[in-house]
Amino acid sequence: MLLDKIIEGIQILKGKNISILNLKNRKNFICDYFVICDGESSRQVHAISQSIEKITIEKLKIKPWHVEGLKSKEWILVDYISIVVHIFQQDIRLHYKIEDLWN
Template structure:
């Protein structure tokens, strides 16, 4: 039996819900589909206030996606120090930063050609 991949829209919705469930902040969606040679279709970027919150956000996303979509990240990096955790769901890559680290790397500027949407969960 072939495992059906969740739709990208469903995946984005569940990731954003997972971030919001543990009060992740400043959620931005970068649409990379119109840019040549990108590694994925979307980046989801958010901030946490501490290592503990960054860990909680990453855990919440994995739990929500696992439960609702029966999917898991292809790869996760950065859980050791939890300043910047990257979660690779193939079409969607999630970046969870502590605020000060997010300011240093400023990914939004690096991908200035992307369509950026500020997400304000209810």
């Protein structure tokens, strides 16, 4: 349910290239899923993070445990403990290739 609402929050603001990495079967990993997406600008990246938070609070009464990257808005991480969301600007996502680290 939380995963569905996170995806909904991304899609509302037209986040692109949504990837869901299932990490449940990885030993000693602290979360079950990574959700990764990108936006075209720092403004869109920030808006996507706000959309995710708004939906999860309104629909599920769940707030993120921690949020990072709000100053630079190049890579915002929204941590729900079991699900960690990475919202990148497109060029930053291409640079870090985070999916390649965990696939």
